Amino acid sequence: MAYGPEPKHAEGRRQGLLAISFLLLALVTAYIPAATQQSIAWSMRVTVLRPFIATQQWMVAAKDNAADVGVLRAQLDSLSATVSSQAGLLDENQTLRDLLDLAERGETSFRPATVLRSGIPGSESMFFLNLGSRDGIENGAPVVDRHGLVGRILEVRQEISVGMDWTHPDFRASAMLQDGGTYGIVENRRGAFREEDRLVLNGTAYYETAPDNTLVLTSGLGGVFPRGIPIGRIAGIEEVQGQWRKAYRLQPMVEPGSVTHVIVFTGIVPNNLDRLWSADSLRILEKEVVEGREP
């Protein structure tokens, strides 16, 4: 009588082979091309994970509905005052354009969007927006809020898009001081702990001095971000290399973790956006921060 392997051993071997197969499959998913990875991710998001993402959208909407009516009314009043004060200017501008027979200026188009975060390890620097290609969103579009630069769009699908904020290690923005005198590159620099991550204005010339609290804006160089979006304020020297380069720490204008609503530019983004963040608005914002109030 021939002795075969015990059933328990056969089952154990089968389970071992199965585990190795699944492990190989998992390793394959880690090294397949990024486009294929994204296709898998998107198919999961629009099927199995859809209800959970939708739940977050409902939660954000519910929080908005519960917002303090007084604050909303104050914001609406400020907006109405601004719009009404500009109505005369617009009229005057239109009259002058007609007299000079000038064509209509291209309108800046943008869309408000709700930020959704997955809260899963590995997703700390990215966010979803409830807008997609059908809303005119394009890859690389700048994402801002009323305080300044949040990040940019990385990937767009029909109904939803993925963006990265400035805490992403790949974040870079060509930047300048408000007076346009000093240029450099703003990048994210990792600390020993996540709370120590900071924005740094790097690559500025050694002999150029940037006083503390100076506003740093996007410079528009390179074409990734348009000129004039506030990024942060100088908060001291980060490092000095030899006698030819300085890097400055920045106090960011936007804390990405607390952002719930943003503006995404669609279509042709104008070259200069600095009027959207006027000096008066920034002063009011600083005052609110100093007084410890929620801006």
Place this chain on the structure above:
Amino acid sequence: MSQDVRLWLVVLGFSLIHFIMHVGFGFGPAVPDMLTIALLLAAREVGMGWAAGLGLVFGLLEDSLSVLSFGANSVAMTVTGALGATTRNLFVGDSLSFQVSYFIIGKWIRELIHWTMAGEALRLPFLEQVMLNGLLGAGYAAGISVPLMMMMGWRGREAT
């Protein structure tokens, strides 16, 4: 209701709670990693292959939301599931100290593998992600899962 049915209901329930709390409500680390707890619970009841398969499914779901390091969660959960199931052959008892160690080490290994698989530029510092968050998360997971196992009458069950 049989023990197996209860187990799978708990695994399914924990998975749903994980995504509702982390994704739907955005609670983040305030809520323990229920998905790893569910995997570790299931791994004690099924073979190594099926535990690895369940880990792969859970990992892919998490990877679909993490974007930046796709595959890291898949590998981490697959290995964690397989190792969790292997403990059935190594430790036959279900003593309290074993269970606490099982969940703490299981969750910590998951964090360690995830940290290893995530790209150098993307992962958090070792000290923060593995030693601090990993150990705190592991303790949190054990603190949730062991009392739950006691309540469900799984503690004290000896392998036959």
